[in-house]
Amino acid sequence: MDKDEEQRRSAPIAGRDIPAPRLARVILTAALLSYLAITTLNILAAELSGPTLAVGLLSLAAIFLIQLRHSQAGANRAPLHRRCTTLGIQALLTYLPIVVFRAEWGAMAGFLAGSLLLLLPSRVAWVMFGAVGLSMLLPPALDGRSALDSVYLCQSTLLTGLVVYGLSRLADLVSVLHETRDQLTRMAVTKERLRFARDLHDLLGYSLSAITLKSELIHRLVPTHPQRAMEEVHDVLAISRQSLADVRMVASGLLSMSLADELASAQSLLDAAGLEVRADIRLGEMSQQVDTVLAAVLREAVTNLLRHSKASRCEISAVREDGRVRLSVANDGADPTYRDPSTHIGSGSGLGNLMMRLNVVSGELTTTRGPDGSFLLLAEAPAAPSRHPPDTEDDVVSSQKPAA
Structure with missing residues (x-):
């Protein structure tokens, strides 16, 4: 102990x-x-x-x-x-x-x-x-x-x-x-509610988007490519089972994710969506905490790309250099007026969640929107953060009320 x-x-x-x-x-x-x-x-x-x-x-x-x-x-x-x-x-x-x-x-x-x-x-x-x-x-x-x-x-x-x-x-x-x-008891309850809501948003937003996208693909493939449709059905079942396991981990507070696994999943999902994907993956050793945070960043970036853009090309880079891990996701279809009809306008809190996660591991998150419709999300964090990183989550808890 x-x-x-x-x-x-x-x-x-x-x-x-x-x-x-x-x-x-x-x-x-x-x-x-x-x-x-x-x-x-x-x-x-x-x-x-x-x-x-x-x-x-x-x-x-x-x-x-x-x-x-x-x-x-x-x-x-x-x-x-x-x-x-x-x-x-x-x-x-x-x-x-x-x-x-x-x-x-x-x-x-x-x-x-x-x-x-x-x-x-x-x-x-x-x-x-x-x-x-x-x-x-x-x-x-x-x-x-x-x-x-x-x-x-x-x-x-x-x-x-x-x-x-x-x-x-x-x-x-x-x-x-x-x-x-x-007051500390109420703050602890509020903090746990925020943690649960944040993790649930990061996990299920991606999974449900993937299930929706693959279901639409299956609907198109069934008449002409039934064998390919069956393969996609197997993928949907796997994503559903993983989502159930993720929800259980969130409820128990034992959530851990792998950036390498999420990179492979993101490439597969974007390929299924018909996007041209370019990836530069050069990962090395990193702490489990940083691995989980950057995996969550990638999930949210891909989810937002599918929900809020009309991209045709996506570039993903995940590189470890000089003791820091740098993750970037860029696409060419950012549209501030576009919203996927399956989402409630203004309901997302993903970027706020990610900034809070990265602050905990002494990381940084920046986003850049270009005049040509391009969008870049850049996350950077030390591969091995300090033992006692700054806990900015308490500040967020003290300024927010518990969800009803």
Whole structure:
């Protein structure tokens, strides 16, 4: 098993280890409620009067609701004036009760410190975060407590702020990760649909054109040359069986083609169509990927020639020189206004498919139409492309919608 296959098989397992966005939000809320409960217990232990206790509990509830708002995904993208307003309210609810509750209210300063990191630009946020932590040195000193208590409250405030900030950001990242995974899944499905449509177009367009052409030839030969007609029938059956095998390969994703085989098939088909064919074939070693791509180019070129031209002569050249393979198909009957009645006008996507295929193997495709009605299709690619060629197919997927 190669490394890529191992990664593909392990990906679903890794995906199951990612917590759900709802669970991440529950963990964040539980942590905030825990800090809130600690402060509530501290206030209750102070044995304050009823009205003072009620004001403290209401202030705690208000801070909790504000903190939930600040910890929401995208809260830092709200208008600046709105962020400053809610932070100002939270600061008042944090510092004013300290006059009454002193050090017992200190945990709420951690919420404010975390909110500053969540809502403000980094440079300003970290400075204010430190200032909030240092401000918590005062409440224990005002109560006449030791310096150790002041350091403890300062440290716990900063730690609470980091916990609030970290859990809020983590919940956001979990949500983004799940959304990204869903998008990647949809893109993978779209990419597979495009691959299937592209391969089906490249394969069946050629095969159906060949079957149609040979069937017309058989119809003409039956009255006068029955033996030749029988030979053509055998060819049609062979093409049909090969088309069925090709469709199965496309469905399984195991498509591979041979340029040499396609050259021989193209010559036979063009001869049957009554075209004068000249071929210059000097092929050498090439990678299977390049072989398949250039075979698909040849199929599409011959299919377009039969469908969209009135050519009488065709020249095919396939040469390997200096580590590159060059395939050219030229004919003398290009007619931009001509369309075979068996095809839907404007329905073809062959050249786009071929350009995408050649880009994957670092190749190039050019077409030239001459004023005399000639047409030249030229494809060139390295015989052995780089191990990791540029993947332009992802760009095509992201810009197209899946077929209905």
